Amino acid sequence: MNDAFHDMLLKWAGFLELRKGLGLFGALRFGFGSELLPDPFSKLGPPENEDERLSRDQIRSAVNLYSLLRERLGREKALEIMEPVILAATLVHLRRTIGALDVPAYLNADESGRRRIVEALTSCFFNATSVLDAVEETSFVHRVTHCRFVPLCRETGVPELTPLFCKGDLAFFASGPVELQRPGTLAEGASECRFEFSLRETSNPHNS
Numbered sequence: 594m595n596d597a598f599h600d601m602l603l604k605w606a607g608f609l610e611l612r613k614g615l616g617l618f619g620a621l622r623f624g625f626g627s628e629l630l631p632d633p634f635s636k637l638g639p640p641e642n643e644d645e646r647l648s649r650d651q652i653r654s655a656v657n658l659y660s661l662l663r664e665r666l667g668r669e670k671a672l673e674i675m676e677p678v679i680l681a682a683t684l685v686h687l688r689r690t691i692g693a694l695d696v697p698a699y700l701n702a703d704e705s706g707r708r709r710i711v712e713a714l715t716s717c718f719f720n721a722t723s724v725l726d727a728v729e730e731t732s733f734v735h736r737v738t739h740c741r742f743v744p745l746c747r748e749t750g751v752p753e754l755t756p757l758f759c760k761g762d763l764a765f766f767a768s769g770p771v772e773l774q775r776p777g778t779l780a781e782g783a784s785e786c787r788f789e790f791s792l793r794e795t796s797n798p799h800n801s
Contacts, residue, residue: 599689604654606681611658614674623665627658633749648720648741651686652758655679656746659754668753676757683761690717696770696792704728711735721786737786740779755780762788769793 612620633656640646655675662671691714699710708728715723715735722739746755759778766773772793777783 599686600650602685602689603682606685607654607658607678610677610681611674614677623658623661627654627661630657630661633657633660634745637745637748644719645741648745651720652742652745655682655758656749656751656754659751660749663751672753672757675754676760679754679757680761680764683758684765687761687765693769694771699792700730707733732789732791735788735790737779737788740786743779759786766790 608624634649659671659675662674699707711733720741721737723737726734742758743755746752759780772791774789776787778786
């Protein structure tokens with residue numbers, strides 16, 4: 594799946610939720626209107642690197658859409674509409690980029706093998722600077738020390754949008770073989786995003 598098609602799927606998932614919140618005419622009006630807005634990151638200068646460029650590309654449409662909704666409908670209503678829009682797009686993105694953990698491969702691997710499996714998954718997150726800790730037999734910890742979404746939203750005047758991107762991670766791991774606990778996030782003012790992953794008992798054949 595190429596980047597253009599992936600981007601189209603994200604926008605379509607978001608549009609379907611936008612239609613629920615605004616109706617078809619409203620979704621078309623605000624959706625197309627936001628696409629005509631200038632690049633919100635242009636005042637920040639060129640991206641520092643490829644990861645920065647990809648991070649901007651991933652949230653550009655959401656920043657513009659929210660900015661337009663906030664201007665016309667007010668902050669609270671705009672956030673209410675944007676939450677399911679961002680959640681839907683985030684779930685599409687996570688299914689595409691990381692998918693499901695290969696539990697049998699993880700359980701049968703030695704420590705270095707488990708680390709390689711997890712590193713392959715976490716390397717997909719170009720918006721984050723992170724450290725992989727405590728890779729155990731049925732759990733691992735992934736600490737994000739910097740998330741590009743936080744300064745990008747802050748510097749474009751929409752810091753309140755950032756926590757909505759974080760909610761998609763919890764929703765993605767709400768079911769399936771891997772459970773996620775996250776005590777805090779950078780978007781909420783924590784010093785790091787600590788992702789604590791563990792295999793659910795139902796997915797671990799060693800517990801059968």
